[in-house]
Amino acid sequence: MQESIAQDINLVLWGNAVLGAIAADNPSREELEFPQPATFLDLRKEDSSWRQMPYAPDPMTWLERLRGEGAEALQLLYEASQNSEIPDRIAIVFPGGGGHWLVEVVKSTGCDYWRSRWRWSERDQRWEVAYGRILCNHPRLASPMRTIPPDTIRAELLTHLDRMTEFAANHDQETFARTFDLTRQMLNSCGSLTGEERPWPVSRLAELCQQLLSAVEVAWVFGGMGSWNDLTFSGDSQTEYETLSDTLYQLLNTAIVVAVNSSAIAPVS
Structure with missing residues (x-):
């Protein structure tokens, strides 16, 4: 990230x-x-x-x-x-x-x-x-x-990560397929990064929101050379790749906002 x-x-x-x-x-x-x-x-x-x-x-x-x-x-x-x-x-x-x-x-x-x-x-x-x-x-x-519940973004991420994993596996991108699958498993098993691995404080967050931030950290594949952004495909696969990638980016940013904003001292309407 x-x-x-x-x-x-x-x-x-x-x-x-x-x-x-x-x-x-x-x-x-x-x-x-x-x-x-x-x-x-x-x-x-x-x-x-x-x-x-x-x-x-x-x-x-x-x-x-x-x-x-x-x-x-x-x-x-x-x-x-x-x-x-x-x-x-x-x-x-x-x-x-x-x-x-x-x-x-x-x-x-x-x-x-x-x-x-x-x-x-x-x-x-x-x-x-x-x-x-x-x-x-x-x-x-x-x-x-503002109005998206944490469990809703979690469900949307799980569904989309299935698609990302399948696409990556079908296009010989095993490393990325494992990354997406690991993120999906984390969201399914309520796992999260250990205290030493966390790049930010999460003690004020509910477990689901800690889980969302951990999942974002694992699934953030957007960067320069060698990242998921660096891939190209031919024909319809390129169109599918671009659609899947843009959607994942938006979902991860949404997960960040939903999780982090839950840390407010009192609920913010």
Whole structure:
């Protein structure tokens, strides 16, 4: 899975845990960990440009400040790019590609929306990550993923993974067939990654949602050279491959949103 998505997952999972701790007057920085350091900027639209104002130098300070502004919960929001020239599952390998991810901060006065920006620092030889608040106290953005129950996306994934396994096996892609079959078995047997293997905290999640995130991590085959995206077929097989692949990408992103958003301190309607 791309680092930017993993970062957003971490931000929401840890964020909901920390918001709960702050609400109980028990904040702690000790366990707040992220794949990449991140800073936070308040962005204000001025004519045709954006004005950037420092908001917080690190995630914990960000969460503490949000809590002071009335933050009740964090949620993930995903929207496909609708790019007709390149599918999102292929564009995901490019910075900012693969669809649009937002971190939503739910407040009684409206919602704030934060988007990450990743820049490579030649000097430090690492990614620099900044989140910008692009909307503040805004009416909640609509998303069809909000009302999907975890057991529904699990059932849809199981059905689709059967198709993926069959297609891969029938086209001499045994490694991928085993990957899809392993994911299907994981969803069927309520298995999940061990604590050492988990790239994010899951202690606040129900078992089914932990299972969904583990399944996404195993089934995420979208990348560059040598990945599932790198395959080509002839005739009708190519059309079937593209349809199956695009559907899998959308299902996995939906599973991420459904699982991660269940970590909210209280149910978010």
